[in-house]
Amino acid sequence: MPDPTTSPERGFPDKEFSERTAKAQALMAASDLAGLLLMSEQDLRYFTGFHTLFWQSPTRPWFVYVPASGKPIAVIPEIGAELMRRSWVEDIRTWSAPAPLDDGISLLKDLLAPMSKERAKIGVMKGHETHLRMPLGDWEQLVSALPGLDIVDVTALVQGLRMVKSPAEIEKLGHICGIGSATFAKVPEFIHSGMPLEDVFREFRCAAIRGGADDAPYLVGAADQGGYADVISPPSRRPLRAGDVLMLDTGCTWDGYFCDFDRNWAISHASEDARRAYDVLWRATQAGIESAKPGNTCRDLFQAMSAVISEMDSSGGDIGRLGHGLGMQLTEQPSHAAFDRTVLEENMVLTIEPSLSYGDGHMMVHEENIVVSANGATLLTERAALELPIIT
């Protein structure tokens, strides 16, 4: 069992939420926005602190409205009222959900009708990496009932705020990265040749949870002779064999914040190709870490890593990017890709995640988690070994 005396505090003081809201409202004022209507788990949690696994049920929609001034207003199912009352939010409007004919829509209409009358501008999340977490039919009904509203996309505004972490958020992220690192360090103790990959996954999950993670919701990986071919499959019961390269990639959570990184091992012995791929990726990762300075762009990071990867492979495995933001979600904006010119700022938390293809259809991935500091990157994860570790 983890020692709670070494864990950060759970939750945040109200000040964290009032500061987030004030920053949003300053940006809203600059864009003449009367309010933001948000509905994803992370966006609600960001502005209210409302934290529950209940979101795993798709049945009920949940809403928060951030007005131009004052505290956010929650429009949520009654089942969440007790938990929301413990947050800093005061105006909590509830309905008895599920109610297929009116799942919060009347409450939203009442809230937004004055803005519609004034032909005000309202922001919603419509852009890259967002979803509409309510029925599309309900959304269409809401929009048609409020014809005066000028509905605009505020993805850049909200994701821009969420990209730069507070000290308390960085503390939580550092804590779960530390737990992840300690769990990876234990892997050679509990795996062995002959162990089915499915059992490796079970042992890893329990080791992470016993080591202090609240959960290990994301765990993918693969193992095969000389290298693996895909990085998103569930585990099979194929036993680990001498000559396999094993990769585990995990998103563990603590207090609603994720780590997201991976490690590679060879079972008994490693091919020359696999060792070389590992070396190239280690150095590509290093190049990414060294480029992660305020003022550089995500594109710069991508290019720094790509330059090293191209020693061995020009495609990069077609993963589409070489890392991303990290926080309340396993993957957040920005993307280390040629298309992303986001300028790095202090206190962004990022994954550095180069990949390459090699040999006969093999691929390899590497990943570390960092926080951008004034003078460069600070590692949140314990850096992977310089050479492909061999488990005997």
Added chain:
Amino acid sequence: MPDPTTSPERGFPDKEFSERTAKAQALMAASDLAGLLLMSEQDLRYFTGFHTLFWQSPTRPWFVYVPASGKPIAVIPEIGAELMRRSWVEDIRTWSAPAPLDDGISLLKDLLAPMSKERAKIGVMKGHETHLRMPLGDWEQLVSALPGLDIVDVTALVQGLRMVKSPAEIEKLGHICGIGSATFAKVPEFIHSGMPLEDVFREFRCAAIRGGADDAPYLVGAADQGGYADVISPPSRRPLRAGDVLMLDTGCTWDGYFCDFDRNWAISHASEDARRAYDVLWRATQAGIESAKPGNTCRDLFQAMSAVISEMDSSGGDIGRLGHGLGMQLTEQPSHAAFDRTVLEENMVLTIEPSLSYGDGHMMVHEENIVVSANGATLLTERAALELPIIT
């Protein structure tokens, strides 16, 4: 470690997917639908078998198109191509994602342009318990580029199919319910007065995983003197104390299928009120189980349970319903609620989940999982003890 020889086979034979598709196509023909455009994890998995935790990243959209005849067509990020090629799907169209300016939209336009030209009818999920798992802005762009399409809601069609499980699905659901039952049976062995609730959660998760669950992604619960007040919070570090009522509610998974049920215990001793609430709920659950026969409606189940609950409480705790469907999601259609007149059919898998309020702001929940059989309900879970169990 679980004994794999007692587990069902993972995955499904191709026949399962061809039968699901044929059933959908028969219903589509009756509604003059040219195709279904689907994008949720469960809907993709239902028609293709594509199964990965990679959906936890919100970055990339994934699509499947079910045409009026023939196999489904996958329109997915290149990172998933290797895994999709192992499915029964043949027509796999990919792009290098993420690509914020064109995340699959051109591919969808190419696919749907002929249908738009013919002014054909296309189904999407727009109804209760569904979300739009792609950026709203991309959806608006797609719709405006295909002005001839008649886009209609097919929530009832798809959820109607998914509600009735195949024998192979029921086998998986029975397997994970058995693992959940065995885990709950072990709880008295690993908890004790003085143990922080957070540690109870850790032990429970590891016990479930070591007992054979792939994961325990959903775990909520509470403990307090004489009863608990909310059922959706993360655990605190408050230690269990004599006089507490403890409740754990879990959704464990095996091969992508969920159990969803809970158990209550008293620590050292139980109040008269808590024992009575437990007894009322046990009998309400029994009434729900006995009503779960083909031909009865979800409303009938709700009323059968409500009649018992009203012995002690008239509000039902305002959970909004007293159970729901179960399968690839923790909660699926239908709902045991006054508004839901879904007629029960053989092979529906359901939760029976009465709740009530009692005493000074306490609530209690009970839950079992069943499959509707020709002559009535068959329990998938091991029935909860007749009286509130006391852990000494």
